[in-house]
Amino acid sequence: MALSLDTIVSLAKRRGFIFQSSEIYGGLNGCWDYGPLGVELLRNIKESWWREMTYRDDIEGLDASILMHPRVWEASGHVQSFSDPMIDNKTSKVRHRADHLIEGEIEKLRKKGRTDRADELQAKLDAAGDPAALFQLILDNEIKDPVSGTSDWTEVRQFNLMFKTHIGPLEETASVVYLRPETAQGIFVNFNNVLQSSRQKIPFGIGQIGKSFRNEINTKNFLFRTREFEQMEMQFFVKPGEDEKWYEYWREQRWNWFRDLGMTMEKLRMKPHAKLAHYAKAAVDIEYEFPFGWGELEGIHNRSDFDLSRHTEYSGKKLEYYEEATKERFVPYVIETAVGASRSTMAFLTDAYREEEVNGETRTVLRFHPKLAPYKLAVLPLINRDGMPEFATKLYHDVQRKFKTFYDTSGAVGRRYRRQDEAGTPFCTTIDGQTLEDGTVTVRDRDSMEQIRIPADGIMGYIQEKIGG
Numbered sequence: 001m002a003l004s005l006d007t008i009v010s011l012a013k014r015r016g017f018i019f020q021s022s023e024i025y026g027g028l029n030g031c032w033d034y035g036p037l038g039v040e041l042l043r044n045i046k047e048s049w050w051r052e053m054t055y056r057d058d059i060e061g062l063d064a065s066i067l068m069h070p071r072v073w074e075a076s077g078h079v080q081s082f083s084d085p086m087i088d089n090k091t092s093k094v095r096h097r098a099d100h101l102i103e104g105e106i107e108k109l110r111k112k113g114r115t116d117r118a119d120e121l122q123a124k125l126d127a128a129g130d131p132a133a134l135f136q137l138i139l140d141n142e143i144k145d146p147v148s149g150t151s152d153w154t155e156v157r158q159f160n161l162m163f164k165t166h167i168g169p170l171e172e173t174a175s176v177v178y179l180r181p182e183t184a185q186g187i188f189v190n191f192n193n194v195l196q197s198s199r200q201k202i203p204f205g206i207g208q209i210g211k212s213f214r215n216e217i218n219t220k221n222f223l224f225r226t227r228e229f230e231q232m233e234m235q236f237f238v239k240p241g242e243d244e245k246w247y248e249y250w251r252e253q254r255w256n257w258f259r260d261l262g263m264t265m266e267k268l269r270m271k272p273h274a275k276l277a278h279y280a281k282a283a284v285d286i287e288y289e290f291p292f293g294w295g296e297l298e299g300i301h302n303r304s305d306f307d308l309s310r311h312t313e314y315s316g317k318k319l320e321y322y323e324e325a326t327k328e329r330f331v332p333y334v335i336e337t338a339v340g341a342s343r344s345t346m347a348f349l350t351d352a353y354r355e356e357e358v359n360g361e362t363r364t365v366l367r368f369h370p371k372l373a374p375y376k377l378a379v380l381p382l383i384n385r386d387g388m389p390e391f392a393t394k395l396y397h398d399v400q401r402k403f404k405t406f407y408d409t410s411g412a413v414g415r416r417y418r419r420q421d422e423a424g425t426p427f428c429t430t431i432d433g434q435t436l437e438d439g440t441v442t443v444r445d446r447d448s449m450e451q452i453r454i455p456a457d458g459i460m461g462y463i464q465e466k467i468g469g
């Protein structure tokens, strides 16, 4: 049976992965909180990315501030064009993204088998360059509001997605600042600082993980499109002419990251952009097949010299590179890898979910890669006497110093295993009578459910080997 998003949302709440923000006040749309298990999963994803991307010779790390000089967003083009075309229905008062409404209509035509009409409308949508053209398409195709069923539309207007606030006590135009809608610009404006302080030579990159904010109109599909989210971005600065080679390189590296963390490969695909952004020379998305359909997880872009040139123009400070060997001075091209940490959390959570028949019963299991699993080990003492609890708590505290570990004494061992399966804990260890005789414990593997006996003092090495690295 196909996995529904509701199943994931309800497991995420029940087991403490994800909660609705401000739930006791009715929640806040497009914002989510990470519970005890969720925060571990998120941190493990970010840690894996950080190690992979910045623990190498040619990439430096950065943590830029969320609030930046407002001119940054003029230079980047966000003030002028980081907006969505919106349309309101006057009867239902519901606001929609105009292009999404048209896409919905195309979907309906396809379902009815009217492929020619669907292709024709898709071509018109691709060609529609401004709000007026989108509005005309909605009128021509008599597209109705899914809520009220009417065509009682306002015109299509552009709606900027940046959150605005004010710096200092005065709410006036001169004090306007924005919550950053992407982490990338913090990297571009620090190009000279990082280059000079790290003494890197081109090609080199700068990586950053941090919160971004977008006033998305339609927040939907759980963590997929939210107003506050985390990004993991890396900008790789290269010599013009070498950009295509590095674009290929980063496409492959980023694909392999998902593969190596155990993502189901049939649920991943590379999708080149049909329309390129104004700054891009080439762009591809790594998409994942979520329960609601295919959606972007990561973008890999060849941004040419657009960003550094624009910041040079707007700040008056040269952002360029001097190559000793050739005595050439140039504005580097940028290959960008941009992935959502929050969106990846949703993808890894969804991808790990399984319902399996075991001895006539259904077990729910999260088959996370051990590197990503919130808890690495659960310690389960079997008998509450003869020094076994003492042995178990000592083992628990020893392992906990290195790996997040859970201690559980309540209920039959079968039930304790099931609870850990549902939390995605890859290993459970039991302490039994034999432990006191020969110092060995059992280790049960979450996926195969097989058990082996190993010396208790070998458990750290065992987990380390399974996690890898």
Ligand code: GAP
Pocket: 181, 182, 183, 184, 214, 216, 223, 224, 225, 226, 227, 228, 229, 231, 233, 296, 297, 298, 299, 336, 338, 339, 340, 341, 342, 343, 344
């Ligand atoms: N600097 C380029 C950039 O920000 P993007 O495609 O707009 O590119 C990169 O964003 C990634 O950030 C996306 O692939 C997605 O994983 C994540 N992302 C973007 N908007 C998001 C949102 N509203 N909610 C959750 N994740 C989002």
